[in-house]
Amino acid sequence: DAKTTQPPSMDCAEGRAANLPCNHSTISGNEYVYWYRQIHSQGPQYIIHGLKNNETNEMASLIITEDRKSSTLILPHATLRDTAVYYCIVRVHSNYQLIWGAGTKLIIKP
Amino acid sequence: DTAVSQTPKYLVTQMGNDKSIKCEQNLGHDTMYWYKQDSKKFLKIMFSYNNKELIINETVPNRFSPKSPDKAHLNLHINSLELGDSAVYFCASSQEGGAEQYFGPGTRLTVT
Numbered sequence: 747d748a749k750t751t752q753p754p755s756m757d758c759a760e761g762r763a764a765n766l767p768c769n770h771s772t773i774s775g776n777e778y779v780y781w782y783r784q785i786h787s788q789g790p791q792y793i794i795h796g797l798k799n800n801e802t803n804e805m806a807s808l809i810i811t812e813d814r815k816s817s818t819l820i821l822p823h824a825t826l827r828d829t830a831v832y833y834c835i836v837r838v839h840s841n842y843q844l845i846w847g848a849g850t851k852l853i854i855k856p
Numbered sequence: 857d858t859a860v861s862q863t864p865k866y867l868v869t870q871m872g873n874d875k876s877i878k879c880e881q882n883l884g885h886d887t888m889y890w891y892k893q894d895s896k897k898f899l900k901i902m903f904s905y906n907n908k909e910l911i912i913n914e915t916v917p918n919r920f921s922p923k924s925p926d927k928a929h930l931n932l933h934i935n936s937l938e939l940g941d942s943a944v945y946f947c948a949s950s951q952e953g954g955a956e957q958y959f960g961p962g963t964r965l966t967v968t
Contacts, residue, residue, distance in 0.1 A: 789860070789961055790946070795955045847898075848898065
């Protein structure tokens with residue numbers, strides 16, 4: 747599975763959109779991009795995933811570049827409860843294994 | 857109702873002991889997993905079970921053994937505990953091949 751690169755930390759003001767970047771320049775054609783987050787002292791939580799097209803759900807939007815070498819997770823109106831470590835993962839859809847990196851520690855400030 | 861539950865939440869034990877961590881999911885999922893999160897916060901897959909068959913077995917010591925009495929349970933047994941086993945262990949579940957894994961709250965294991 748391709749590796750991902752994320753900034754170690756980011757700040758965002760409460761109520762603003764939080765944009766979390768992820769580079770996956772070695773991604774293969776059949777690899778999906780997944781985003782999870784881990785709030786302090788809790789288990790990881792699935793957010794969203796996509797292959798080529800942009801995706802949106804009740805939690806976030808996922809924007810994948812046309813060459814699929816990078817993506818951005820967007821939390822449209824960040825709240826203090828969105829403070830967490832956000833993980834970008836790429837994997838083959840049929841492969842059960844998730845390879846976790848260090849993620850981005852997102853701090854939402856009042 | 858809790859989707860994925862683990863017991864105990866905290867476990868403190870001495871080196872050399874044998875311990876078990878239990879995991880149950882009520883989501884009707886086909887696949888369950890065990891992850892280890894070390895002090896550096898990296899999450900590593902240890903095992904996964906699909907329909908009672910081990911389908912991933914990472915290079916973990918054979919002191920660790922997953923046991924699945926049924927589709928809703930995947931317990932983790934650890935023999936001869938070592939200091940390096942101290943970590944947070946997470947159980948998770950998903951539909952077979954599913955992208956979305958649901959995680960339990962974790963079990964913090966401390967070996968003294």
